Amino acid sequence: MKQCSICRARRPLRDFHRHKGHKDGRSSQCRECRAAIRRVDLVKNGDAIRRSDRLRYQNNEARRAYNINNAMARESTTEGKVRKLDRTHRWREKNPKRYRAHNALNNAVRDGKIEKTSCTRCGAGDKVHGHHEDYDEPLIVTWLCATCHGVEHRMAT
Numbered sequence: 207m208k209q210c211s212i213c214r215a216r217r218p219l220r221d222f223h224r225h226k227g228h229k230d231g232r233s234s235q236c237r238e239c240r241a242a243i244r245r246v247d248l249v250k251n252g253d254a255i256r257r258s259d260r261l262r263y264q265n266n267e268a269r270r271a272y273n274i275n276n277a278m279a280r281e282s283t284t285e286g287k288v289r290k291l292d293r294t295h296r297w298r299e300k301n302p303k304r305y306r307a308h309n310a311l312n313n314a315v316r317d318g319k320i321e322k323t324s325c326t327r328c329g330a331g332d333k334v335h336g337h338h339e340d341y342d343e344p345l346i347v348t349w350l351c352a353t354c355h356g357v358e359h360r361m362a363t
Contacts, residue, residue: 208232212239307344311336314345325351 207216211234222232223240233240248255263269280286298305314320315336324331326348335355336347350358 210234210236210239212236212243303341304338307338307341310344311338311347320345323349325349325354327351327354330354 208219208222208230209216210222213236215236217236219230219232221236221238222234223237224231225233228234235243281290311320315322322334322336325334328351330351330353332351334349334351337350337355337358338344338347340346
């Protein structure tokens with residue numbers, strides 16, 4: 207049992223995050239209080255916190271690999287396959303114009319009517335995506351690598 211430094215409630219150790227710097231190896235604030243503090247911080251400094259979190263994740267190769275492996279493992283189970291299929295169907299119903307544009311482009315590439323080129327921004331040649339500026343023109347795309355495509359969508363929002 208440990209007492210939270212915020213709410214003063216006595217709780218089991220599992221209710222406190224791990225913290226290597228503390229003598230008992232646990233944070234001094236319970237998970238509930240820490241979550242409340244985090245919510246207040248996000249309201250005050252949300253953009254800076256999200257930017258910092260994103261950078262920390264991008265620079266942690268082991269964490270990214272762990273997340274990718276877990277996602278692949280989840281999607282290989284029957285339940286994971288059903289959830290992925292359900293998510294795909296919901297996206298298609300919500301974005302019919304985008305879905306039709308993606309299909310038209312994929313079919314044109316398959317049939318040889320359109321040829322993929324290297325990324326127009328950085329020149330990367332493998333695994334390029336067709337970026338649609340206008341979904342009403344499904345065969346007019348800019349070829350971008352995954353990184354540049356992500357940047358393009360983040361700039362658009």
